[in-house]
Amino acid sequence: MTTVLDGKKTADALMTDLKNTVTTLKAQGVTPALAVILVGDDPASAIYVRNKHRRAESLGIRSLQIQLPKTTTQAELLGRIADLNADSAIDGILVQLPLPAGIDEQAVIQSISPEKDVDGFHPINVGRLWTNLPGVVASTPYGIMALLAYYQIDVSGMNAVIVGRSNIVGRPMAALLLNHDATVTMTHSRTKALAEKTRAADLLVVATGRPEMITADMVKPGAIVIDVGMDRNAAGKLVGDVDYAGVAPVAGAITPVPGGVGPMTIASLMIQTVAIAKRRVHEQQ
Ligand SMILES: Nc1nc2c(c(=O)[nH]1)N[C@@H](CN(C=O)c1ccc(C(=O)N[C@@H](CCC(=O)O)C(=O)O)cc1)CN2
Numbered sequence: 001m002t003t004v005l006d007g008k009k010t011a012d013a014l015m016t017d018l019k020n021t022v023t024t025l026k027a028q029g030v031t032p033a034l035a036v037i038l039v040g041d042d043p044a045s046a047i048y049v050r051n052k053h054r055r056a057e058s059l060g061i062r063s064l065q066i067q068l069p070k071t072t073t074q075a076e077l078l079g080r081i082a083d084l085n086a087d088s089a090i091d092g093i094l095v096q097l098p099l100p101a102g103i104d105e106q107a108v109i110q111s112i113s114p115e116k117d118v119d120g121f122h123p124i125n126v127g128r129l130w131t132n133l134p135g136v137v138a139s140t141p142y143g144i145m146a147l148l149a150y151y152q153i154d155v156s157g158m159n160a161v162i163v164g165r166s167n168i169v170g171r172p173m174a175a176l177l178l179n180h181d182a183t184v185t186m187t188h189s190r191t192k193a194l195a196e197k198t199r200a201a202d203l204l205v206v207a208t209g210r211p212e213m214i215t216a217d218m219v220k221p222g223a224i225v226i227d228v229g230m231d232r233n234a235a236g237k238l239v240g241d242v243d244y245a246g247v248a249p250v251a252g253a254i255t256p257v258p259g260g261v262g263p264m265t266i267a268s269l270m271i272q273t274v275a276i277a278k279r280r281v282h283e284q285q
Pocket residue numbers: 048094095096097098119139140168230238257258259260261262263265266
């Protein structure tokens with residue numbers, strides 16, 4: 001029997017506990033606060049930002065949504081970030097990606113204070129992750145680890161294969177799995193004989209943006225398959241990077257799309273915003 005790793009159910013369960021933590025923090029005089037900057041009018045980004053805002057409000061987290069026009073200059077954006085860096089009532093800052101052409105993504109990420117970089121994209125937080133030191137971790141890989149933990153899946157000693165080497169998912173996922181004692185293989189668009197590698201995986205994490213590219217013949221029977229993709233197929237249906245109908249009967253456990261990794265990404269953002277805010281309690285004392 002294949003286990004469906006239900007990200008929506010898991011996120012809801014984790015958020016119930018987090019809401020209690022927020023209530024306790026507020027009683028101690030700290031209201032966690034998250035600032036999300038959206039530049040431009042990308043429709044998918046607008047939905048993700050709205051969902052982040054709704055989730056934050058439902059938990060009692062103060063949510064600042066900063067919507068800037070697509071004509072915003074890099075200097076203007078850096079100015080807004082500098083103001084948020086200096087605001088002691090703001091715990092987490094994130095700039096929704098992708099950014100409009102003409103804005104240097106790395107310059108923007110690096111302008112966010114590493115202590116408030118709730119996306120975990122700042123090189124200081126990336127370095128902390130790769131040296132297995134405490135720090136903020138990118139929300140999607142963090143959420144995948146939380147989902148595996150919820151289903152009591154211990155990755156220690158597993159052969160983990162990651163397909164995709166993005167800064168948002170593939171690379172931080174590799175570091176997290178390594179930190180949890182998995183044996184990690186990174187693959188990408190230039191990898192030769194990809195199917196040979198994916199078939200060796202006890203745990204397969206796919207984040208390529210190529211709709212339904214992982215087919216049943218590429219998966220070891222019983223493997224745990226994590227699908228980070230969110231694509232539209234030719235018929236316009238929302239699908240992942242994994243051919244769910246073909247792969248689910250082969251896999252031991254699999255995430256659906258939608259309702260798998262996506263909800264865990266937003267839950268992780270909330271968890272890490274609250275974790276940053278907790279530091280303020282100690283600073284106050
Ligand atoms: N600054 C950031 N930008 C982006 C990130 C990020 O972590 N930080 N990740 C993605 C977008 N993203 C969050 O920002 C995100 C994407 C998808 C979902 C989600 O819940 N998806 C649903 C399906 C939604 C639909 O129906 O369209 C699901 O999988 O069930 C949450 C967050 C890129 N940018």
